[in-house]
Amino acid sequence: MExxxxxxxxxxxxxxxxxxFFFAKHESSIETTHFKQHEEKVQEEDDDEVxxxxxxxxxxxxxxxxxxxxxxxxxxxxxxxxxxxLWRNEPFLTNFSKILYFIxxxxxxxxxPKTKSIVMHLRGLDGGESNSTSLKVLSxxxxxxxxxxxxFKNIYGLIEKKSVQNTLLxxxxxxxxxxxxxxxxxxxxxxxxxxxxxxYESLISFFFENSSEDFKINLLxxxxxxxxxxxxxxxxxxxxxxxxxxxxxxxxxxDNVLLRLGNMPKKQLLSIK
Amino acid sequence: MYDEIIPExxxxxxxxxxxxxxxxxxxxxxxxxxxxxxxxxxxARSLLIMIKDExxxxxxxxxxxLLSELKLFDRGNKQNKFTTLEKKDGDINxxxxxxxxxxxxxxxxxxTICGIYEESKIGISIQRLMVKELKFTADSLTSYLHESKxxxxxxx
Numbered sequence: 001m002e003x004x005x006x007x008x009x010x011x012x013x014x015x016x017x018x019x020x021f022f023f024a025k026h027e028s029s030i031e032t033t034h035f036k037q038h039e040e041k042v043q044e045e046d047d048d049e050v051x052x053x054x055x056x057x058x059x060x061x062x063x064x065x066x067x068x069x070x071x072x073x074x075x076x077x078x079x080x081x082x083x084x085x086l087w088r089n090e091p092f093l094t095n096f097s098k099i100l101y102f103i104x105x106x107x108x109x110x111x112x113p114k115t116k117s118i119v120m121h122l123r124g125l126d127g128g129e130s131n132s133t134s135l136k137v138l139s140x141x142x143x144x145x146x147x148x149x150x151x152f153k154n155i156y157g158l159i160e161k162k163s164v165q166n167t168l169l170x171x172x173x174x175x176x177x178x179x180x181x182x183x184x185x186x187x188x189x190x191x192x193x194x195x196x197x198x199x200y201e202s203l204i205s206f207f208f209e210n211s212s213e214d215f216k217i218n219l220l221x222x223x224x225x226x227x228x229x230x231x232x233x234x235x236x237x238x239x240x241x242x243x244x245x246x247x248x249x250x251x252x253x254x255d256n257v258l259l260r261l262g263n264m265p266k267k268q269l270l271s272i273k
Numbered sequence: 274m275y276d277e278i279i280p281e282x283x284x285x286x287x288x289x290x291x292x293x294x295x296x297x298x299x300x301x302x303x304x305x306x307x308x309x310x311x312x313x314x315x316x317a318r319s320l321l322i323m324i325k326d327e328x329x330x331x332x333x334x335x336x337x338x339l340l341s342e343l344k345l346f347d348r349g350n351k352q353n354k355f356t357t358l359e360k361k362d363g364d365i366n367x368x369x370x371x372x373x374x375x376x377x378x379x380x381x382x383x384x385t386i387c388g389i390y391e392e393s394k395i396g397i398s399i400q401r402l403m404v405k406e407l408k409f410t411a412d413s414l415t416s417y418l419h420e421s422k423x424x425x426x427x428x429x
Binding site (some may be wrong): 114115116117118119120121122123130131132134135136245246247249 | 323326327328329330331332335372409410411412414415416418419423424425426
């Protein structure tokens, strides 16, 4: 009987210890969370009072303003390639903007693939005859804008940055060579030759007069390797471009093609958002 | 009709239509047709002749002259403007020189051209052809050709 009472007392004591042992941890954790919450509240009150001063003056970089290009498609291509990606490493930026500005300020056109050319024998009131040809043409500005952007999207991130830049320069020259009134600009020496490489070399010597020989050799190498890609994208683009009716007269109008590279605006400090 | 003032601006509802005269030699009569919305009548404003993508006449007087030369055929003389007489293997043909090439027109073809030309005036008023013929400049003719879709290449 005594033993039984002893066992009962022992179990009660053990239970009391066990309760203390198991639930002590839980109680302490509740206490700490309470303490932390209180601490955070104090911190939040402190944050409202502190003012941090940020540097909000915009960063300015020296670039060509995209508003020097009057054509929408050329300005868009320039913005996405140069301004958005901050490609302002020096031989590329000047060369790229120079060729774009040359195309933008002159009226070059490409004969549409879906046109007839009709010769007209017109007579004035005095009886004098004059011949002119009417045909549908594409604006080279639109074609250049689309082609350069498409090539950029195709090869950006796949090859080195410098090769991408040189391929873009090559694509500009490629579209310029396809123009049907480029010979007015080049002179009579090239009126008979339809050799693409000859015209290409003469354009390179015109645009990159002060560049190094390595640069020109690199361009020529890329011209050969990326020629099929450029021509494929060019052919896709000319099928969806806007067609305009155009008249070419018998007498050459050299006044239409003006070399306006001398008037090109200089670089400005522009803020980038 | 005579009291109408000739407008300086180009009429908008003029369309060029192509009527084929000879299929093999690509001889086409081009008729400038004006639809007058007021009295719902069609008026011919000009008649031109095109051979192989080349408009050899661009006013009514020249067209009439070419057709007269074809009508006279071998009775024409050296004063002919468009055609010259040529004898080859006993056949008599009219040689018509274009800017890059030339074509020969036989007697039957000349007869066909004149016949279809006369029939092309059926169902269309030619009053305004004399009173106010449409005078084309290079730019206006190009825009009319473009609007009438005659500059489109068909097939390849």
